Amino acid sequence: MNQPAPRQVASIEGVGVRRMTSDQVILDGIDWSVRAGEHWALLGANGAGKTTLLKLIGAVMHPTSGTVEVLGNRLGRVDVRELRAHIGHVSTSQRVPQDAPAHTVVLTGATGTVQPLWRKYDDETRQLAHDLLSELECKELADRPFGVCSGGQRARILIARALMPAPSLLLLDEPFNALDLPSREDLIDALRRLAADRPALATVTVTHHLEELPPTTSHALLLREGRVGACGPVGDVLTGELMTRCFGRPIDVTHQDGRWLARSGHRS
Numbered sequence: 036m037n038q039p040a041p042r043q044v045a046s047i048e049g050v051g052v053r054r055m056t057s058d059q060v061i062l063d064g065i066d067w068s069v070r071a072g073e074h075w076a077l078l079g080a081n082g083a084g085k086t087t088l089l090k091l092i093g094a095v096m097h098p099t100s101g102t103v104e105v106l107g108n109r110l111g112r113v114d115v116r117e118l119r120a121h122i123g124h125v126s127t128s129q130r131v132p133q134d135a136p137a138h139t140v141v142l143t144g145a146t147g148t149v150q151p152l153w154r155k156y157d158d159e160t161r162q163l164a165h166d167l168l169s170e171l172e173c174k175e176l177a178d179r180p181f182g183v184c185s186g187g188q189r190a191r192i193l194i195a196r197a198l199m200p201a202p203s204l205l206l207l208d209e210p211f212n213a214l215d216l217p218s219r220e221d222l223i224d225a226l227r228r229l230a231a232d233r234p235a236l237a238t239v240t241v242t243h244h245l246e247e248l249p250p251t252t253s254h255a256l257l258l259r260e261g262r263v264g265a266c267g268p269v270g271d272v273l274t275g276e277l278m279t280r281c282f283g284r285p286i287d288v289t290h291q292d293g294r295w296l297a298r299s300g301h302r303s
């Protein structure tokens with residue numbers, strides 16, 4: 036007997052995004068859906084539209100055309116602030132008080148605020164923040180000011196923060212940015228464990244490097260100049276042929292022990 040398809044978490048149909056001021060087309064004719072338990076890699080050259088697409092399914096912006104449905108709510112017909120409370124969004128442009136201890140930064144994920152709203156955090160919420168720091172293997176950082184934590188530690192603290200409201204969808208915009216190799220591997224391992232421990236969680240990770248993809252990555256979407264170049268199960272999409280077409284230069288892709296590697300030659 037066929038298993039029912041997992042619950043749809045986000046669905047995008049015929050979406051376009053245009054800058055009103057310059058009429059520049061940023062995204063064009065995007066169709067995409069993300070289901071519970073799927074782990075997507077979002078790839079494409081600089082300026083391809085990855086962050087913009089992430090902002091759409093993060094309910095941070097609206098499309099110019101087409102429909103975006105997230106967690107059963109259609110953008111334009113829902114209070115986006117309420118919807119955002121159910122989406123974990125980690126981005127390097129996020130504002131975080133640098134002098135706040137890691138535990139406080141994680142707590143602010145419960146209220147979706149930059150500054151802590153102390154009256155809203157009961158004992159259970161405070162304990163959850165500790166538990167999430169432990170889950171991300173940074174329990175010992177609870178009292179350390181966020182601003183003095185290393186890049187890898189900050190990335191894991193922000194993921195713990197994003198998990199506070201128990202989101203069904205976790206969006207990670209270049210979480211490996213500027214991490215050294217051990218920190219990168221620790222973060223990949225943390226994401227792998229997250230996927231194993233939370234089978235219903237869907238994630239979308241924007242990255243520039245295939246080496247950064249956790250072995251739990253199940254799907255990939257390649258964007259080229261605002262359009263979908265390829266989209267589907269990771270093994271079908273991360274091929275030399277499709278990557279070459281997407282990036283406009285020869286790319287070799289290898290897959291070994293669950294990890295991906297891309298090497299590029301010169302533009303032909």
Ligand SMILES: Nc1ncnc2c1ncn2[C@@H]1O[C@H](COP(=O)(O)OP(=O)(O)OP(=O)(O)O)[C@@H](O)[C@H]1O
Nearest residue numbers: 054060061079080081082083084085086087088258
């Ligand atoms: N607020 C904005 N004002 C003007 N142009 C914008 C704005 N936001 C995005 N763009 C333009 O839209 C295009 C896509 O940007 P986006 O940040 O989504 O791409 P990206 O694939 O995430 O790029 P990168 O890999 O460099 O981070 C780019 O040409 C960018 O200059």
